Amino acid sequence: MPELPEVETVRRGLMAVFEGATLIKAEQNRADLRFPFPKDFVARLEGHKVHSLGRRSKYLLADIEADKVLIMHLGMSGSFRIETEQTKKMPGLFAHTRSKNEKHDHVAFHLAPPNAPNVKVIYNDPRRFGFMTLAKRSTLETHPLFEKLGIEPLGNALNGAFLSKRFANKKTPLKAALLDQRIVAGLGNIYVCEALWRSGLDPRRSANTISGRSGNGTKATERLAHDIRATLHDAIEAGGSSLRDHVRADGSLGYFQHTFAAYDREGEPCKRLGCDGTIQRIVQSNRSTFYCPSCQR
DNA sequence: CCATGACCCTGTAAGC
């Protein structure tokens, strides 16, 4: 589930408890998630201070003293929740959900923030497509996970010229090209659908065909670059506001409600002003694509 | 290089 906006929302929610805190204890409840945990995972974390909590694409990166970085990926179903004395004692509104899910609590970090009571941060992941590992901070860019990763979609590197260049000669459909993490890193199935809808582009169209002008006269790649950024920004804002300080009443962090224009709206009317089309669902690269055949061309 | 499908794993919703 979590794409870049969700991961960014989780990062903001965890920042306050991670940054400057000492990792006094870590618990690891199984040997592996998607991948095995590194050797001595817990021991290599305990007793160390966390400098900062960052993000690259859909990866959360905790900078830890002594040139270490804790890499965390949420996969499809990963989420965090924060337990304090308060949330622990909170009566049963979420008790049912919680007990049901507790068997998927795989990791817990006990953190001592500089000027606040200790907290416990719990990682829960039913499908276990997420993972955690440790790396050297100073050589992170050459780490196998990051070596081939494309640009951040929220930075200045994403613009029309970049897309024009990377999409030239690409006959692959726009949908697949935008899902390719080696070009732009952090987009997933939902936000690719949403960005293409905003730009009025048909997801089936070959990537190399959008170097021309779009309807309003701007270059189509420029419009797409702009719409990708706008889509992500809006989703991050929605995440922030819907979580109230990014933490729900029960301490959970992860998914948030968001209204989509195309994604998961098969058979429903297109939301574009003046368009009377109906959202269709097709399958591309073995995944659902939602789009409006009448205004996405 | 590209496209496709299988796979990793569990939970949920829909259909019978």
Added chain:
DNA sequence: TGCTTACAGGGTCATG
């Protein structure tokens, strides 16, 4: 109320 099937927002790998 089962039971079965399809599908889910992540990514990787083998194959044609």
